Amino acid sequence: MYRYDEFDAQLVAERTRQFRGQVERRLAGRLSEAEFRPLRLMNGLYLQLHAYMLRVAVPYGTLNSEQFRMLAHLAEKYDRGYGHITTRQNMQFNWPKLPDVPDMLDNLASVQMHAIQTSGNCIRNVTCDPYAGATAEEVEDPRPMAELIRQWSTLHPEFSFLPRKFKIAVTAAEKDRALIKAHDIGIQIILNEDGDVGYKIYVGGGLGRTPIIGQVLREFLSKGELLAYLTAALRVYNRYGRRDNKYKARIKILVQETGIESFREQVEAEYATIDVSDISVSDAERDRISSYFAPPEFEALANEPKALTDALDANRAFSLWAKNNVAAHKAPGYAIVNISLKPKDLAPGDITATQMRAVSDMADKFSFGELRSTHQQNLVLPHVKQADLPVLFEELEAAGLAADNINLITDIICCPGMDFCALATARSIPISQAIAERFADPERQRTIGEMQIKISGCINACGHHHVGHIGILGLEKAGVEFYQVKLGGDASEHAEIGKVTGPGFSQEELIDGIENMVDLYLKQREAGERFLDTYRRIGIAPFKEVLYA
Amino acid sequence: MSTLKHKGKGPQSMTANELRDGFSVWLDENLDWTRDFSKALRTEDQDLIDRMHLRAETDEKSNLVVGIYFIDIEPDTGLPARYREKFRVNGPSYDTADLLETN
Numbered sequence: 046m047y048r049y050d051e052f053d054a055q056l057v058a059e060r061t062r063q064f065r066g067q068v069e070r071r072l073a074g075r076l077s078e079a080e081f082r083p084l085r086l087m088n089g090l091y092l093q094l095h096a097y098m099l100r101v102a103v104p105y106g107t108l109n110s111e112q113f114r115m116l117a118h119l120a121e122k123y124d125r126g127y128g129h130i131t132t133r134q135n136m137q138f139n140w141p142k143l144p145d146v147p148d149m150l151d152n153l154a155s156v157q158m159h160a161i162q163t164s165g166n167c168i169r170n171v172t173c174d175p176y177a178g179a180t181a182e183e184v185e186d187p188r189p190m191a192e193l194i195r196q197w198s199t200l201h202p203e204f205s206f207l208p209r210k211f212k213i214a215v216t217a218a219e220k221d222r223a224l225i226k227a228h229d230i231g232i233q234i235i236l237n238e239d240g241d242v243g244y245k246i247y248v249g250g251g252l253g254r255t256p257i258i259g260q261v262l263r264e265f266l267s268k269g270e271l272l273a274y275l276t277a278a279l280r281v282y283n284r285y286g287r288r289d290n291k292y293k294a295r296i297k298i299l300v301q302e303t304g305i306e307s308f309r310e311q312v313e314a315e316y317a318t319i320d321v322s323d324i325s326v327s328d329a330e331r332d333r334i335s336s337y338f339a340p341p342e343f344e345a346l347a348n349e350p351k352a353l354t355d356a357l358d359a360n361r362a363f364s365l366w367a368k369n370n371v372a373a374h375k376a377p378g379y380a381i382v383n384i385s386l387k388p389k390d391l392a393p394g395d396i397t398a399t400q401m402r403a404v405s406d407m408a409d410k411f412s413f414g415e416l417r418s419t420h421q422q423n424l425v426l427p428h429v430k431q432a433d434l435p436v437l438f439e440e441l442e443a444a445g446l447a448a449d450n451i452n453l454i455t456d457i458i459c460c461p462g463m464d465f466c467a468l469a470t471a472r473s474i475p476i477s478q479a480i481a482e483r484f485a486d487p488e489r490q491r492t493i494g495e496m497q498i499k500i501s502g503c504i505n506a507c508g509h510h511h512v513g514h515i516g517i518l519g520l521e522k523a524g525v526e527f528y529q530v531k532l533g534g535d536a537s538e539h540a541e542i543g544k545v546t547g548p549g550f551s552q553e554e555l556i557d558g559i560e561n562m563v564d565l566y567l568k569q570r571e572a573g574e575r576f577l578d579t580y581r582r583i584g585i586a587p588f589k590e591v592l593y594a
Numbered sequence: 595m596s597t598l599k600h601k602g603k604g605p606q607s608m609t610a611n612e613l614r615d616g617f618s619v620w621l622d623e624n625l626d627w628t629r630d631f632s633k634a635l636r637t638e639d640q641d642l643i644d645r646m647h648l649r650a651e652t653d654e655k656s657n658l659v660v661g662i663y664f665i666d667i668e669p670d671t672g673l674p675a676r677y678r679e680k681f682r683v684n685g686p687s688y689d690t691a692d693l694l695e696t697n
Binding site: 072073078093095125144464474478525 | 611655685687
């Protein structure tokens with residue numbers, strides 16, 4: 046993992062000291078709320094519906110066990126004993142008190158973490174494939190490039206006051222686990238025809254009130270060009286992005302209104318004015334950053350060791366969990382373990398301090414001290430010996446973290462909704478819990494197979510409902526919550542925005558309607574089809590019919 | 595802070611968030627801030643409303659509270675008229691912290 050150099054450490058320490066002074070001045074009345082608000086937001090501190098909320102950055106979703114223990118400490122000492130993993134791989138605390146926040150940031154800095162650029166109209170935390178460095182599907186580990194972008198974008202003087210926030214996601218695999226086409230800029234590491242590693246750049250994707258799938262800006266960008274090219278794209282956005290209307294200020298609107306061809310011409314023209322050597326980093330510096338992400342020293346092992354196969358035969362619960370939550374690793378004898386944060390009785394993405402410590406211990410014991418957060422609000426232990434899986438499963442069970450529902454109907458993405466968020470129009474957590482309750486039978490979940498339900502409590506779409514196989518949007522009219530349904534969204538490399546079915550429903554009607562659609566799918570599906578595949582084959586009409594029956 | 599839709603007709607209450615702890619608060623009959631909405635002052639008396647406004651502005655300047663605004667109250671129920679404000683009164687319908695406390 047990347048370790049802060051002296052500049053990183055100094056920057057974060059100075060920023061924390063600054064914020065401590067700003068909080069002191071605010072509490073003493075020497076800063077008004079109007080003056081203080083942008084300062085607190087720059088440090089990830091929001092005032093939400095019921096209390097403050099601190100959003101901590103988890104760069105590219107990578108954490109070590111020491112950092113996760115610190116998050117547990119913050120949850121326990123300064124919050125109410127738990128944290129919430131967001132759809133941008135960050136962690137939020139729902140109940141911090143303003144005088145405590147500087148101490149929280151000091152604590153974070155002690156483990157090389159911070160909350161900088163988790164809010165505001167700047168380049169936000171870069172998100173990444175949670176299987177980075179562990180999957181055989183990738184061209185190379187995308188995290189060194191993500192780290193390079195983090196360093197470049199942190200407090201970037203030219204891009205700290207953009208027309209609107211700016212989100213970048215990266216992956217190095219064809220299978221997209223980072224939702225790169227729904228980001229302002231998505232980057233895929235690829236090989237060109239000559240076998241050179243470079244980048245395919247997507248631009249203008251986004252969800253929110255105007256969902257748009259990103260388009261290709263550059264088919265291939267060589268490694269040395271990355272920062273200069275991003276600078277050119279950001280400059281065009283900074284120059285022409287709308288500042289008169291926040292709802293039309295994202296780059297997706299600019300790209301849509303300009304047209305991708307014209308936008309590309311503008312970026313290339315700007316790029317031509319840049320001296321690439323001024324911005325690009327040397328191979329030596331790239332190698333230095335990459336060295337922090339060097340693979341752990343994997344032992345020479347064989348796949349499917351006896352300890353694993355015996356346990357698979359002897360323990361059905363383990364077998365079901367392993368089949369669903371464990372993914373193939375690039376090193377023989379190792380596995381990628383997904384830890385579901387979607388048990389029936391917790392809000393999606395919530396994890397208690399006790400569980401955080403337990404996962405930290407498991408990371409130390411089984412995964413070289415490393416773990417990941419995912420945009421699907423789960424965790425990953427990236428490097429687990431297959432022979433250790435049975436023992437790990439026992440420890441997950443003891444910690445209440447052995448739900449075997451990854452990618453199934455109860456693995457729901459869900460924003461905090463009206464229960465916590467000041468922007469929300471309706472609750473989303475109770476909807477996810479009602480769905481989890483209705484489909485609680487694990488056998489039924491497995492029968493249904495892969496299904497992505499995503500719930501947002503308002504049109505800002507933090508719950509990614511536009512790209513859910515079933516997307517749910519919570520709204521409110523005359524004091525009554527109701528829920529609009531979208532069908533056919535796709536968050537994968539075949540990204541697609543779902544279609545609205547029609548008028549909304551009450552919670553009770555919604556859950557019945559979802560069950561009707563699932564039953565229809567089970568009746569209609571052909572061999573190997575997921576819900577999404579059947580939807581694509583037979584169209585929206587039959588699903589609407591049973592949804593509104 | 596409330597975003598909009600205060601009609602200013604009928605009974606009113608004054609609300610804000612505590613600056614230090616961030617919790618939602620309402621002015622009570624003594625024009626002190628309470629976290630308990632059941633103790634909130636709900637009134638149509640314009641003189642009282644003016645006094646509430648003055649008190650809230652003073653307390654905001656004194657850095658006790660942040661984001662002051664009036665909310666409309668349903669005359670029949672005594673509850674906030676807007677759904678969002680009803681929600682602020684009750685707190686989250688689900689909070690993992692509550693689960694931790696019961697275990």
